[in-house]
Amino acid sequence: MEKLPKSIIPIVIAIIIVIIFISNSTVNINSGEAGVLFKRFGGGVVTDEPALGEGFHLVAPWNDVFVYEVRQQSIDEKMVVLSSNGLDIKLDVTIWYEPDYDRLGLLHKERGEDYLRRLILPAVRSATRTVVGRYKPEELYAQKRESIQEEMYVESEQMLKDQFVQVNRILVRDVSLPPTIKQAIERKLKQEQESLEYQYRLEKAEKEKERQRIEAEGKARANEILSASLTDKILREKGIQATIELSTSTNSKVIVIGSGDDGMPLILGGNN
Incomplete structure (x- = not known):
């Protein structure tokens, strides 16, 4: 193979440099993602411009782009917290969350990519301890799950205010009480149900007795009227x-x- 002419070598080198430059200057952001631009020689993380949206982007090769998923995400968490009387309560919780798209640059600069572990989980755990700590085990057992979820969400939202993230919803999948407490609560609920059933039977019998009395009085009154009319x-x-x-x-x-x-x-x- 003959050697290339000396005049072509600079062109080949230039083409190689261009290819390397382009490969290091292109960023493809997929669906449901956004990019935060870091200018190495221009002030660091860009916070005063919108995040890079989906699609193909050209950036200087000395700059970096940090890609975030901006769709709603979820994580399952198991927690053990104390009730108002100091008993262990186990909860299985699902958290729906996402970053604040409009302030993605600030999130990257001030909180970092691991915002789930740094912000969301600690806030939800703290909110769960606060909410569960207001109730006794029997109250948690009978309390509507939706109201507990709402209280946890409100507490978490307050803690995460101005943290560049948002929790969309907290779902309580299961509440586990100590076995002895659970059995005692179930016995109490059964007794209350039996008492209500007995009370219902008494009320039904009393109503039937009243109906028969009214019917008898009506017949007696009719007989009195009939007797008075028979001259x-x-x-x-x-x-x-x-x-x-x-x-x-x-x-x-x-x-x-x-x-x-x-x-x-x-x-x-x-x-x-």
């Missing part, structure tokens, strides 16, 4: 009507007029 004249008229109806029937009979104590006819005989 001698009405009874005699009813008797006459009944006598007329019997006399027209096909059954054989003997009718004695005026033989009753009150002058009503008597019906004697009859096949049926």
